[in-house]
Amino acid sequence: MKHAWRIGRLAGIEIKVDSSWIIIFLLFTFSLAAFYFPQAFPVSSHSFYWLLGLITSLLVFASVLFHELAHSVVARKQGEKVEDITLFILGGVARISEELKEPKKEFYLALAGPVSSFILGGLFLLLSSGLRNISHPVQVISAYLAYTNLVLGGFNLLPGFPMDGGRVLRAILWRATGDLKKATRIASSVGQGIAFLLIFIGLVEFFRGNLGGLWLVLIGWFLHSASVQGYSQVVLKSALQDLKASDLMDRNFISVNPELPVETLVHDYILKKRERVFLVTDQDVFLGLVCLEDVKKVPHSRWPELKVSEIMTPVNKVVSIRPEANGDEVLNSLVNNEVNQLPVLEGGRVVGIITRTDLLRILQLRTDLGI
Ligand SMILES: [Zn+2]
The missing domain is CATH 1.10.287 (Helix Hairpins)
Structure with missing residues (x-):
């Protein structure tokens, strides 16, 4: 969802509208103004139908928002972080950090949305039946919103993951097994x-x-x-x-001297050893990392005159990780820092290196083995 606009905050949660939402909003407004309201109020003006269509359409999406807010409020009560709620072409989505801890929490979090839609639907149903004997716009709109909210709640309860009902089903199965x-x-x-x-x-x-x-x-x-x-x-x-950084790291990393010309690094190390990343050390002192990307940034003509120390990422800028960090942290660190490798540091000394390729290879092997 690249093109999303912020439209405000509700209960401290940022509300956004994705550009694709405009399509569904216009479709809803159009179908209400062109078909639904002319049928409900046969003798009225076009501008009246469009006004009612616009109001009802906005209320429909306010209902979708209410559903997502219910999920978000429960998530926050459970201590989860809620990034934002975005309305898009197929409804709404609340971005909740997915730290799965217990089935019980997942169960309530998932159920909160449909329950809120049923409650809202029930309220609109009461309102519309209270006004039953008069053919008033408020009555017609309430009836429509009652129907929409009940359908929204019911549809989301279908037991297919990742719909709310599917999450409820997963929580029950998770609890049971x-x-x-x-x-x-x-x-x-x-x-x-x-x-x-x-x-x-x-x-x-x-x-x-x-x-x-x-x-x-x-x-x-x-x-x-x-x-x-x-x-x-x-x-x-x-x-x-299930994995630790120490399981993922390669202990057989190669160190190079900071004085080494880039030309030699390319021919004697990168091409011969077929590695993309090297540790830069001077008498066992960790000075930095040099990788293929660093080399690619300088033109070939300068390779003979430049030294490794001039193109490397110095130690104070290197993102590293502890051996006991779990695989999740490793992945987050690689992704969030936009790096391809992480040296594993223990007491200031490098004990291994984890690269994105290693991580993927190990995951692939484990998936193939079914472990
Ligand atoms: Zn939901």
Whole structure:
């Protein structure tokens, strides 16, 4: 979601609107103004229909926001960090830091959204039935919002991960089996099943002449990729949590002298040893790191005159990690600092180096072995 605008803060949480949301907002407003309201109030003006359409459409998305806020408030109560809430073409999404700790927390966090939608739907239902005997815009809008919120709550309760219902299912399975990976795998398979069903129903509807079917296809397709991605994230996370930096590091790293010409580094080290990163040390003192990227920054013609110490990343700028840090921290450190390698330091001495390639290779091997 690259093009998102901030529209304000609610309960201390930043609210954003993605550019794709404009499409669904216009579609909603249009279908309400062109079809729904002319049917509800046959003798009225176009500008009146558009006004009601606009108001109702805004309230629909306020309802979506309310649903996401419910998730966010519960998440914050549980001590999780909520980054922001973004409205986009398929609804809303709250970015909550995914530190999975217990099934019980996940259960309540997931349930909070649909429950809030049901409560809101119920309130609108009460309002509309209180005004039942008058054909008043407030009555018609309330009835519409009651229906929308109940559908929103019900749809999100479908038990396919990563929808709310799928998260509830995963929490129950997780609690029952004690195995997060297995629970996620099952809930994600149900998610993929529901996704295919939505795509199928959507296509049938479309070929029966109902354009809205395409919407279901889009939602199903989105759900399918989210299910698959959600599962692989959990696999990756659990694989990383079992590993320590000391398991991931390469102990056979090569050190070079700071006085070494870059030309020699390229020919005698990078090309001969087929390594991309070298430690720069002088009599066992760690001075910095030099890697392929540093070499690429200087033109070939200057390789003979430049020394390693002139192109290396000096020790005070090197991002390092402790041997006991877990795989999750290693990955975060590589990604957040935008580096390709991390020296592992113990008592000021380098004991190993972790590169992105090593990390991926080990994860690949573990996945292949099913451990
Ligand atoms: Zn939800």
